[in-house]
Amino acid sequence: MANDETLRSLMFTLSYVLLKRRRDVTSADAQRRREVQRRVAHRQYFHQRHKRMIMMMIAQTSRPISELPARPTRVWSSIESTDWWERVVMREFQPSDWLEKFRMTKETFFLLCGKLKPRLSRQDTRLRPALPLEKRVAVALWRLASNVEYRTISALFGVGRSTVCKCVRDVCHAIVLLLRPLYLRPPSEQELEDAARLFSTRWGFPHCVGAVGSLHVPIIAPSSNTDNYWNSRGWLSVVTQGAVNGLGQFWDVCAGFPGSTEHSAILQNSTLWARGCDGFLLHEPPQDFMGRPLGFLMLGDAGYPLKSWLLKSFPESSELSAAQRAFNRKLERARSVVDEAFLRLRARWQCLLKRNDCRMDVVPTMILACCVLHNVCEVHGDEFEERWEEAVRTEESPQPADEVSPAADDRDGEEVRALFCQYFLQQETQQRTLAC
Numbered sequence: 410m411a412n413d414e415t416l417r418s419l420m421f422t423l424s425y426v427l428l429k430r431r432r433d434v435t436s437a438d439a440q441r442r443r444e445v446q447r448r449v450a451h452r453q454y455f456h457q458r459h460k461r462m463i464m465m466m467i468a469q470t471s472r473p474i475s476e477l478p479a480r481p482t483r484v485w486s487s488i489e490s491t492d493w494w495e496r497v498v499m500r501e502f503q504p505s506d507w508l509e510k511f512r513m514t515k516e517t518f519f520l521l522c523g524k525l526k527p528r529l530s531r532q533d534t535r536l537r538p539a540l541p542l543e544k545r546v547a548v549a550l551w552r553l554a555s556n557v558e559y560r561t562i563s564a565l566f567g568v569g570r571s572t573v574c575k576c577v578r579d580v581c582h583a584i585v586l587l588l589r590p591l592y593l594r595p596p597s598e599q600e601l602e603d604a605a606r607l608f609s610t611r612w613g614f615p616h617c618v619g620a621v622g623s624l625h626v627p628i629i630a631p632s633s634n635t636d637n638y639w640n641s642r643g644w645l646s647v648v649t650q651g652a653v654n655g656l657g658q659f660w661d662v663c664a665g666f667p668g669s670t671e672h673s674a675i676l677q678n679s680t681l682w683a684r685g686c687d688g689f690l691l692h693e694p695p696q697d698f699m700g701r702p703l704g705f706l707m708l709g710d711a712g713y714p715l716k717s718w719l720l721k722s723f724p725e726s727s728e729l730s731a732a733q734r735a736f737n738r739k740l741e742r743a744r745s746v747v748d749e750a751f752l753r754l755r756a757r758w759q760c761l762l763k764r765n766d767c768r769m770d771v772v773p774t775m776i777l778a779c780c781v782l783h784n785v786c787e788v789h790g791d792e793f794e795e796r797w798e799e800a801v802r803t804e805e806s807p808q809p810a811d812e813v814s815p816a817a818d819d820r821d822g823e824e825v826r827a828l829f830c831q832y833f834l835q836q837e838t839q840q841r842t843l844a845c
């Protein structure tokens with residue numbers, strides 16, 4: 410019996426080994442056949458590609474250029490897209506065309522290209538030449554200025570739709586990375602003093618160095634958390650907070666918050682709040698104002714809390730005193746600089762005015778890039794066409810308004826606001842006296 414058991418065990422083991430060996434051989438044969446088929450297909454593909462390249466070379470060299478029939482000159486709007494950029498834009502565009510299509514002068518455009526070159530320059534390959542740097546920047550600016558569809562820009566510049574998308578994304582990232590430290594940065598101590606002097610002389614609001622406001626940018630429905638992007642006006646948006654100086658140039662921007670986010674919540678999650686609370690606006694030594702040492706401050710609307718460094722107007726009421734009404738008039742007049750800056754921003758870069766169909770991970774970068782480009786144009790004195798504002802003033806989606814509870818107001822802020830009420834009331838009294 411023991412011998413039978415041993416024999417059966419041996420036969421079973423031998424059968425298993427033979428079956429496994431046959432399976433391994435079959436698997437190896439199948440793998441070799443697949444590899445041979447892959448190599449044959451790969452070789453056929455390259456043979457066909459090589460044949461096509463040879464045929465293209467033969468076709469290009471078979472007829473001299475002098476024998477080709479000359480085509481009549483046509484207006485630039487109907488020229489084929491293959492030479493529209495090289496011949497029309499680069500040679501025939503007038504200064505007004507550059508300003509209308511790219512929202513900047515030709516000189517500013519090439520200055521921009523030079524600053525973006527370290528990030529956007531590409532090398533030619535054996536298969537095809539790289540898209541010129543200037544053309545990539547032009548594609549992105551055309552999209553930012555007009556917000557037209559990718560397929561329209563694709564046909565205009567003679568590039569693929571995916572290339573247009575990549576140009577917009579790459580150029581916006583390059584602008585934020587390379588130009589934001591140069592054109593959109595917190596002011597130095599000397600710049601704060603200059604800004605305070607400008608607000609005091611132009612709008613009669615001393616110690617003020619800037620104004621803060623918020624902008625809702627319309628978007629398409631995102632793939633997730635859509636409910637968070639519905640704002641109080643009933644349309645989808647992302648919110649951007651911006652702080653500007655007395656010239657309407659941005660020096661702090663925080664973008665990308667869902668449309669339902671309160672303005673005060675955005676402020677408290679921004680670097681501007683951290684700087685303000687850490688004494689960024691303090692003046693050393695503190696300057697005297699109405700018998701009290703006072704640092705620099707900013708102006709906001711009803712959507713922001715009242716702080717010692719951030720003032721807002723009193724809620725409109727028939728019970729307001731003469732001093733409070735004088736304060737409201739002065740503050741709204743000085744704070745209008747941020748509203749004007751947002752208006753010019755959207756009029757110049759209409760991707761922020763019309764519904765933006767880009768992916769949500771690109772929208773904040775695009776908004777930041779537009780703010781940087783706004784500063785570039787303002788710093789270099791590029792002309793702003795007043796007719797661009799018509800699209801902003803007639804938009805169908807008005808900006809949402811926001812108000813914060815008075816409980817969030819700071820007592821120190823109320824004391825500072827009371828000082829300004831006395832100051833503006835005294836000024837108005839003196840002006841009436843002089844007028845009489």
